[in-house]
Amino acid sequence: MSLLNGVKIVEAANVITGPLAGMLLADLGADVLKVEAPSGDPFRRWEAESDDVRPAFAAYNRGKRSIGLNLKDDVGRSLFMELVASADVVIENSRPGVMDKLGVGWEALREVNPRLVYCYVSGMGTVGPDRDRPTFDAVAQAMSGLWSQFTDLAAPEPVGPPMADQLTGMYAAMSILAGLRHRDATGEGVRLEVSMLASCLAFQTAAVADVTIDGKVAGKTSRARSSQSYAFVGSDGKPFAVHLSTPQKFWHGLCRTVEMPDLAQDPRYAVKSARIAGYDELHELLARVFMTRPRDAWLARLAAEDVPAAPILTVEDAVDHPQVRAIDVIDRDGGPRLRGLVRSPVQVDGRHCASDRPPPLLGEDTAAVLDELGVSAAEQDRLGANGTVA
Amino acid sequence: MSLLNGVKIVEAANVITGPLAGMLLADLGADVLKVEAPSGDPFRRWEAESDDVRPAFAAYNRGKRSIGLNLKDDVGRSLFMELVASADVVIENSRPGVMDKLGVGWEALREVNPRLVYCYVSGMGTVGPDRDRPTFDAVAQAMSGLWSQFTDLAAPEPVGPPMADQLTGMYAAMSILAGLRHRDATGEGVRLEVSMLASCLAFQTAAVADVTIDGKVAGKTSRARSSQSYAFVGSDGKPFAVHLSTPQKFWHGLCRTVEMPDLAQDPRYAVKSARIAGYDELHELLARVFMTRPRDAWLARLAAEDVPAAPILTVEDAVDHPQVRAIDVIDRDGGPRLRGLVRSPVQVDGRHCASDRPPPLLGEDTAAVLDELGVSAAEQDRLGANGTVA
Numbered sequence: 001m002s003l004l005n006g007v008k009i010v011e012a013a014n015v016i017t018g019p020l021a022g023m024l025l026a027d028l029g030a031d032v033l034k035v036e037a038p039s040g041d042p043f044r045r046w047e048a049e050s051d052d053v054r055p056a057f058a059a060y061n062r063g064k065r066s067i068g069l070n071l072k073d074d075v076g077r078s079l080f081m082e083l084v085a086s087a088d089v090v091i092e093n094s095r096p097g098v099m100d101k102l103g104v105g106w107e108a109l110r111e112v113n114p115r116l117v118y119c120y121v122s123g124m125g126t127v128g129p130d131r132d133r134p135t136f137d138a139v140a141q142a143m144s145g146l147w148s149q150f151t152d153l154a155a156p157e158p159v160g161p162p163m164a165d166q167l168t169g170m171y172a173a174m175s176i177l178a179g180l181r182h183r184d185a186t187g188e189g190v191r192l193e194v195s196m197l198a199s200c201l202a203f204q205t206a207a208v209a210d211v212t213i214d215g216k217v218a219g220k221t222s223r224a225r226s227s228q229s230y231a232f233v234g235s236d237g238k239p240f241a242v243h244l245s246t247p248q249k250f251w252h253g254l255c256r257t258v259e260m261p262d263l264a265q266d267p268r269y270a271v272k273s274a275r276i277a278g279y280d281e282l283h284e285l286l287a288r289v290f291m292t293r294p295r296d297a298w299l300a301r302l303a304a305e306d307v308p309a310a311p312i313l314t315v316e317d318a319v320d321h322p323q324v325r326a327i328d329v330i331d332r333d334g335g336p337r338l339r340g341l342v343r344s345p346v347q348v349d350g351r352h353c354a355s356d357r358p359p360p361l362l363g364e365d366t367a368a369v370l371d372e373l374g375v376s377a378a379e380q381d382r383l384g385a386n387g388t389v390a
Numbered sequence: 391m392s393l394l395n396g397v398k399i400v401e402a403a404n405v406i407t408g409p410l411a412g413m414l415l416a417d418l419g420a421d422v423l424k425v426e427a428p429s430g431d432p433f434r435r436w437e438a439e440s441d442d443v444r445p446a447f448a449a450y451n452r453g454k455r456s457i458g459l460n461l462k463d464d465v466g467r468s469l470f471m472e473l474v475a476s477a478d479v480v481i482e483n484s485r486p487g488v489m490d491k492l493g494v495g496w497e498a499l500r501e502v503n504p505r506l507v508y509c510y511v512s513g514m515g516t517v518g519p520d521r522d523r524p525t526f527d528a529v530a531q532a533m534s535g536l537w538s539q540f541t542d543l544a545a546p547e548p549v550g551p552p553m554a555d556q557l558t559g560m561y562a563a564m565s566i567l568a569g570l571r572h573r574d575a576t577g578e579g580v581r582l583e584v585s586m587l588a589s590c591l592a593f594q595t596a597a598v599a600d601v602t603i604d605g606k607v608a609g610k611t612s613r614a615r616s617s618q619s620y621a622f623v624g625s626d627g628k629p630f631a632v633h634l635s636t637p638q639k640f641w642h643g644l645c646r647t648v649e650m651p652d653l654a655q656d657p658r659y660a661v662k663s664a665r666i667a668g669y670d671e672l673h674e675l676l677a678r679v680f681m682t683r684p685r686d687a688w689l690a691r692l693a694a695e696d697v698p699a700a701p702i703l704t705v706e707d708a709v710d711h712p713q714v715r716a717i718d719v720i721d722r723d724g725g726p727r728l729r730g731l732v733r734s735p736v737q738v739d740g741r742h743c744a745s746d747r748p749p750p751l752l753g754e755d756t757a758a759v760l761d762e763l764g765v766s767a768a769e770q771d772r773l774g775a776n777g778t779v780a
Contacts, residue, residue: 003568005575020595028568046636047616055599056616126740128716134698138619138633142700145708147621147631150540150550156621156629156702158614160540160550161594168735170560175736177567178393178418184574185395190738198719198735198742204551205410205732207705208720209445212730217706224548226437226446229528231537231546239546241537243528246436308524310532312546315597316607318535326518329588330598340602342595345558345588346565348580350516352588 001348002029007180009089010035011064012071012080012104015043016137016162017121017196018093019060020169025176026063026355027344030089033369034061035080038068038390040362053337053359060169062341063355065365068390071102076388080104082373085112088183089176093121096131106191116189117179121172125195135196140164144200149207149218168199225279228272231312232287234295239312242302246272253305257298258289328352363390391738392419397570399479400425401454402461402470402494405433406527406552407511407586408483409450410559415566416453416745417734420479423759424451425470428458428780430752443727443749450559452731453745455755458780461492466778470494472763475502478573479566483511486521496581506579507569511562515585525586530554534590539597539608558589615669618662621702622677624685629702632692636662643695647688648679718742753780 007030011022019034019041026032034041041061047054053061070076081104084090090109092099099105106118120126123135124143133139141147141164151157172194179190201208207218216222223229228244244250251272255264269275269282290298295311302309313321319330329345329352331338337358344353366389370380383389397420401412409424409431416422424431431451437444443451460466471494474480480499482489489495496508510516513525514533523529531537531554541547562584569580591598597608606612613619618634634640641662645654659665659672680688685701692699703711709720719735719742721728727748734743756779760770773779 001572001580003572003580005572007571024564025568028565042636055603056596058603059595059599124713125717125737128713130713131716133693134696136619136633136635136698137617138614138621138631139698139700142631142702143708143711143713145703145705147702148704148708151621151702153629153702153704154623154627156623156631157611158619158621158631159610161597161608161613162617166593166595167560170557170564171735174414174560174564174567175418177564177571178415178736179738180571181397181567182391182393182395190391190393193737193740194735195717195737197713198717198737201708201714201719202732202735203556204705205449205556206446207551208709208732209449209730211706212709212720213445213448217704218551219704220549221547223551224528227527227552229526229548231528231541231548233544233546237544239543241528241532241546241548243526245526246432303523306524308526308529310529312532312537312541312543313535314538314543314607314609315535315594316601318533318538318591319598319602321533323514323518323520323533323587324591326521327515327585327588329591330602340599342592342598343588345561345584345592346568347515347583347585347588348569350583 001353003348003353004029007031007089008087009033009091010083010087011091013091013093013121014041016060016165017168017172018091019043020166021091021119021121021172021176022064023060023062024170024173024344027353028346029353032064033083034064034066034360035083036066036068036362038070038387040068044362051362053361058341058359061359062338063357064360065369066360066363067366067369068363070388071104073388075383077103079373081112084109084116087113087116088180089117089119091119091121091172091176096122096126110189114189115183115187117176117183117192118189119172119176119179119192119194121168122193122195124197126193137162137164140196140200144197144204145207146200146204149204149220151220164196164200167203168194168196171199171202225276228275230283230286232290234293234298235291236294238295240295240299241310241312243308244275245308250307253307257301257305257307258286366390391743393738393743394419397421397479398477399423399481400473400477401481403481403483403511404431406450406555407558407562408481409433410556411481411509411511411562411566413450413453414560414563414734417743418736419743422454423473424454424456424750425473426456426458426752428460428777430458434752441752443751448731448749451749452728453747454750455759456750456753457756457759458753460778461494463778465773467493469763471502474499474506477503477506478570479507479509481509481511481562481566486512486516500579504579505573505577507566507573507582508579509562509566509569509582509584511558512583512585514587516583527552527554530586530590534587534594535597536590536594539610541610554586554590557593558584558586561589561592615666618665620673620676622680624683624688625681626684628685630685630689631700631702633698634665635698640697643697647691647695647697648676756780
């Protein structure tokens with residue numbers, strides 16, 4: 001089902017933050033037009049110097065149409081304005097001031113479309129001493145403290161997906177939907193902004209409250225200790241997770257699983273606060289026991305005792321896991337340009353929402369969009385020849 | 391500004407996933423009523439056995455009202471139905487079937503409110519072999535492959551914030567806003583579902599595409615290598631990040647920073663594909679140079695060369711950083727129950743959205759809500775005395 005039927009989005013955005021916002025909304029049913037420079041979103045060539053759609057680009061751009069349009073050209077700019085005039089939403093993520101200088105900033109756009117929901121995705125925000133610094137994923141993760149929760153600061157390592165980029169894209173999508181509601185209720189457009197820096201801080205809601213309210217500084221394993229999350233390895237070298245959380249029944253189930261009934265009452269670990277204080281010792285003790293049998297034997301026992309546990313899977317094993325197959329969140333049967341991509345995590349009527357439009361080639365929809373704007377075939381040829389469109 | 395003016399949400403949800411969705415929408419202006427068991431959301435006592443609002447609870451529950459209501463009691467249930475009848479949204483996150491058994495599942499609720507947007511937050515989804523397993527944060531991270539991107543699988547460690555919980559809450563908030571738009575357009579309510587498992591997979595959009603399309607399995611540092619993110623330590627032991635990304639100008643700026651002009655043309659590193667292949671060697675070479683001066687000296691040079699770089703800050707230092715102070719995303723001057731909490735990452739008119747309602751005490755708004763439902767003072771006393779409300 002298409003929840004966002006009729007919502008028209010112009011995505012003048014590159015790389016990950018803005019494009020992810022556009023894709024999340026496309027999967028929910030919005031009509032998203034990606035406006036690219038005639039040379040294309042640079043992310044197209046992030047993996048390889050090729051005009052093919054590579055997996056990294058596909059992963060952030062399914063469900064969109066594409067037009068190549070030169071905004072530095074007067075005709076290109078006026079075509080852009082025509083697209084914006086009939087759109088509901090514009091997503092933009094250039095460095096601060098770039099679009100204003102081109103004459104297509106918020107003030108210019110609201111003049112042609114007072115009902116526009118405009119979402120500006122920034123790096124560090126648009127005020128403050130660092131507002132103009134180039135903000136890539138690692139920069140926002142580092143400055144916001146988010147990175148400090150994933151690594152030892154004495155020997156730091158960059159890990160994980162592009163979290164700052166992706167969290168920002170998710171918050172931007174959310175902001176756009178709220179902005180649309182405001183627009184529909186009041187008839188007035190709105191300028192929204194979501195920065196990478198603020199997004200990383202918002203995702204640390206608990207860690208920020210811990211330090212500002214209690215003066216406790218969260219590090220790499222703070223959350224694991226307080227939530228009682230553990231990782232172990234079986235005798236076959238395979239890793240698995242146990243999440244004891246708060247209920248005593250999980251602790252008792254774990255003690256039965258490892259056949260150490262006395263442990264349950266051991267004052268060093270009998271209550272959650274003791275298990276938090278003694279996390280390292282308890283982990284070591286259990287790790288020795290868990291090394292004596294293969295992972296699957298332990299997981300079967302843990303499941304029988306209803307203790308929250310799971311194999312720690314590689315991405316390869318995860319996409320093939322029976323439960324992942326059962327919820328049908330990965331496209332297994334779409335055309336070759338959609339197959340293998342993750343659908344929206346949002347389900348309606350038991351099905352994961354997803355656009356059936358594949359990630360576009362650069363300018364795949366240029367002719368169709370120009371037709372819609374009433375540009376003649378001869379004029380389209382001329383615009384293509386002089387590089388206004390691609 | 392309140393983007394979601396007039397949106398009424400009933401949050402019958404506990405711990406993190408559903409409550410985070412509720413808070414994100416409250417900060418955007420929705421009227422969120424947290425319906426808790428008379429003993430309260432168990433997360434209130436997650437940090438300490440206390441009736442005080444602790445930072446962890448505050449971090450996911452600002453901006454809401456609270457009523458304690460026993461859904462196992464006929465009167466409690468009928469009061470719940472009255473609340474739902476006049477609401478726009480219900481958020482729920484019990485194990486599958488629990489609310490149905492109580493008679494307050496989707497089918498029952500839509501009968502009293504056919505325009506209801508109902509969001510069910512599940513762990514593993516509602517189909518498949520593992521649908522009934524207790525799904526805590528670590529379980530979803532482990533099963534989905536997400537965890538494998540943050541740790542060595544041979545010596546696994548649980549790190550970071552509760553990512554599975556929080557990503558799910560974010561996607562749930564997005565789904566609700568899309569559902570509201572659908573409801574307003576069609577006049578019909580909708581049942582949405584967001585699972586923790588699907589949320590963790592959706593956040594791995596690039597890693598999933600890499601494995602399904604190219605057969606490449608992303609591990610802990612795959613993204614760092616391909617995006618050219620590096621972490622170093624200065625002579626003062628302080629960590630910092632450099633994100634080279636794709637543009638050659640950043641590579642050349644880095645070579646000037648470390649005063650190694652020949653390095654720029656060194657065939658081992660001269661182009662990005664070579665830097666990806668030689669990531670470990672290049673990291674080691676640069677790490678030795680960066681150990682010769684204090685962090686801030688390097689950051690000043692990197693900034694002068696416009697190379698994306700930043701200190702890797704602790705959460706404590708991040709909340710105090712001039713740029714974080716400048717964007718005003720943390721409440722520094724609200725009342726004592728709001729001070730220190732992060733606002734919404736969404737800005738309208740240059741200000742971060744935030745509810746000015748503090749995280750509620752259990753049942754703080756019970757009397758006011760019952761008054762609104764027309765329950766007499768005498769009846770309220772009776773309901774309180776027999777444990778129907780709290």
